[in-house]
Amino acid sequence: MGASMVGQGSKERFARAQLVFPDGTSRASIERDPVPRYVARGNGSYLIDVDGNQFLDLNANFTTLIHGHAFGPVVEALAHQLHLGTCFAYPTETEIALAELLCERIPRVERVRFVNTGTEAVLFAIKAARAFTGRSKIAKLEGAYHGAYDWAEVSLAATPDNWGSPSGPRSTPSYRGMPASVLDEVIVMRFNDADAARRLLSLHGRDLAAVIIDPMPSRAGLIPPKPDFIAAVQETARMNGVLVIADEVLNLRQSFEGASALYGLVPDLITMGKIIGGGLPIGAIGGRHEVMEVFDASAGRPLLPQGGTFSANPLSIKAGLAAMRHLDHAAIAHLEDLGNLVRNGIARAISKSEAPFCVTGAASLFRVHPMVQVPNDNREAYPTPNASKLMKQLVNFFAENGIILPLGGTASISTPMNRTDAKLVVEVFSGFLDSHRACWT
Numbered sequence: 296m297g298a299s300m301v302g303q304g305s306k307e308r309f310a311r312a313q314l315v316f317p318d319g320t321s322r323a324s325i326e327r328d329p330v331p332r333y334v335a336r337g338n339g340s341y342l343i344d345v346d347g348n349q350f351l352d353l354n355a356n357f358t359t360l361i362h363g364h365a366f367g368p369v370v371e372a373l374a375h376q377l378h379l380g381t382c383f384a385y386p387t388e389t390e391i392a393l394a395e396l397l398c399e400r401i402p403r404v405e406r407v408r409f410v411n412t413g414t415e416a417v418l419f420a421i422k423a424a425r426a427f428t429g430r431s432k433i434a435k436l437e438g439a440y441h442g443a444y445d446w447a448e449v450s451l452a453a454t455p456d457n458w459g460s461p462s463g464p465r466s467t468p469s470y471r472g473m474p475a476s477v478l479d480e481v482i483v484m485r486f487n488d489a490d491a492a493r494r495l496l497s498l499h500g501r502d503l504a505a506v507i508i509d510p511m512p513s514r515a516g517l518i519p520p521k522p523d524f525i526a527a528v529q530e531t532a533r534m535n536g537v538l539v540i541a542d543e544v545l546n547l548r549q550s551f552e553g554a555s556a557l558y559g560l561v562p563d564l565i566t567m568g569k570i571i572g573g574g575l576p577i578g579a580i581g582g583r584h585e586v587m588e589v590f591d592a593s594a595g596r597p598l599l600p601q602g603g604t605f606s607a608n609p610l611s612i613k614a615g616l617a618a619m620r621h622l623d624h625a626a627i628a629h630l631e632d633l634g635n636l637v638r639n640g641i642a643r644a645i646s647k648s649e650a651p652f653c654v655t656g657a658a659s660l661f662r663v664h665p666m667v668q669v670p671n672d673n674r675e676a677y678p679t680p681n682a683s684k685l686m687k688q689l690v691n692f693f694a695e696n697g698i699i700l701p702l703g704g705t706a707s708i709s710t711p712m713n714r715t716d717a718k719l720v721v722e723v724f725s726g727f728l729d730s731h732r733a734c735w736t
Contacts, residue, residue: 302346305333324357326702328691337364339711342699351698351716353706358513358545358660359569361630362618363711369573372617373610382608390607393616397571397581400619401553403562404581408590409607413544413568414442416578417507419601420564421446423580424505424538426589426599434482434496434506434537437464438515438673441507441542441566445473449481451514455677462491486515486672489527496528500535505564507540510554513705516676517655517662518669520558529561538586544568544578545705549658551627557657570622573614576605626710630659633708633717637661640721648728651685651735659708663689663700663724678703685734692727 309330313319325331333345340363342352355363362369394407410416421444425431433446437458441447448469450458459465464483482499484492484506496506506528510520532539541562546554548570555562564582571577580587589598605611638661641654653669655662664670665682678686686703693700698720700706708717 301328301330301332302344302348304345306330308333308345326690328687339363339365340709340716349697350694351712351719353708353720354699354701354704355707355709356574357569357701358548358705358707359572360574361548361570361622361659361707361709362573363709364574366573366618366621366711368617368621369614372573372613373575376609376613379609381610382605386607387609387612389609389612389616393571393612393619396616396619397567397579400551401547401565401567401581402556403583404565405584406582406587408580408587408601409612410578410580410601410603411576411605411608411611412442412578413566414444414447414578415603416544416566416568416580417441417447417540417542418444419599420540420542420566420580420582421505421507422599422601423564423582423586423589424540427586428504428536428538430502430504432480432482432499432502432504434484434499434503436486436508436512436515436673437483438676439486439507439509439512439542440514441509442544445477446481447507448473449478450483453483453673455674458674461485461488461674463495485674486512486518487521487524488672489521489523492524492527493531496531496535496537500531500537503532503535503537505538505540506532507542508560508562509542509546510558510560511546511549511657511660512673513545513660513662515673516664516670517660517705518671518676519655519657520560521671522559525558525560538563540564540566542566546660547571548622548630548707549660551622551624571615571619572611573616573618575611575614576608577611577615621710627658629710630708633712633714634659634661636714636717637708637720640718641724644721644725644728648725648732650728650732652728656705660705661708662705665689685731688731688734689724689727692731693723696723696726698723 335345437450450467451469453467457467466478539562541555550557567579645652665685670676690702
């Protein structure tokens with residue numbers, strides 16, 4: 296079992312880290328209370344911290360580790376590649392093999408370009424849409440996370456104080472000093488509002504290069520898309536010559552063919568990352584041959600130059616190929632089974648106790664919300680201060696019982712997990728409801 300409070304080993308390391316990092320960490324997404332937990336190693340679906348505590352890991356480095364920690368085929372592939380070299384200024388055969396796998400598996404992926412991160416994948420997908428259409432503006436969903444590119448970050452951190460009217464969300468900055476010109480070039484839509492999507496995309500269509508859609512936005516609630524919303528976005532975009540970018544950096548894992556295929560979205564470009572790198576940094580842009588030609592440098596300077604010292608790095612490519620080859624139909628079915636077990640079990644526990652919670656998600660992903668009604672979009676999923684406090688108590692309770700549950704984020708299931716692990720998640724959640732009933736009665 297773990298412990299909710301971090302041990303002395305983590306405290307000592309954090310004291311050192313505060314002398315060299317601005318806030319003691321290298322990622323704003325690191326959770327702390329007030330000290331972050333330092334990890335010593337991972338093994339399958341479990342991680343062990345520097346104080347020897349073991350946890351069932353439902354974070355999995357923000358849904359990246361679909362096969363868990365130290366996955367044997369990935370370790371073997373990396374060990375082999377390390378003896379051959381870690382990076383080159385020339386291509387390798389393995390990058391062809393991974394690109395072939397993605398093209399064969401993911402509908403609408405006819406050509407691929409590898410980059411280093413999901414952020415880069417989104418950045419170059421947006422640039423590709425601009426180069427293809429000759430337009431500069433984009434449309435995106437309020438509250439949806441697409442990495443750290445200025446235009447993709449607009450309205451990521453929108454709050455009730457600044458997000459504007461329901462029918463016409465305001466473009467809000469995600470950090471102090473974001474150029475006002477960026478805000479002017481991004482049209483913000485609410486998720487699952489089909490009528491507003493048609494109106495906004497029609498109104499601004501002649502200026503839009505692309506609309507970027509996460510089929511099930513994680514930070515905006517991990518809420519399933521409504522068919523009429525998907526249809527509205529797609530049809531209106533097509534009528535106005537606007538490219539559709541599906542951001543599947545996180546949600547590619549929702550089915551063997553990805554999330555777009557699952558929800559009926561037919562994008563022009565798809566951004567990928569996380570699971571396709573086997574636990575190493577990677578990103579990829581895939582899409583229609585005609586659009587991907589903007590990267591073509593065979594006849595001189597392309598419409599969109601794209602390089603990168605570590606793009607298609609052989610370590611990431613080898614690890615990704617091993618991971619994706621083992622993410623077959625049987626593995627996807629196993630993940631779906633466990634996901635259904637967890638989500639249904641949590642939903643039954645909520646119903647039985649009449650607690651102010653609900654659960655969203657699909658396939659191998661789930662998210663618990665401290666509210667009674669299942670939200671439809673980012674605004675409805677936005678937690679009150681009391682709800683945020685309740686979620687913190689839930690996360691601490693899970694840690695006390697040996698489970699890492701992401702705070703305010705998406706929990707993910709990995710292939711090493713079994714039905715006993717899934718039932719443990721449900722049992723711990725039920726235990727929280729029983730022991731914290733006074734918090735909402």
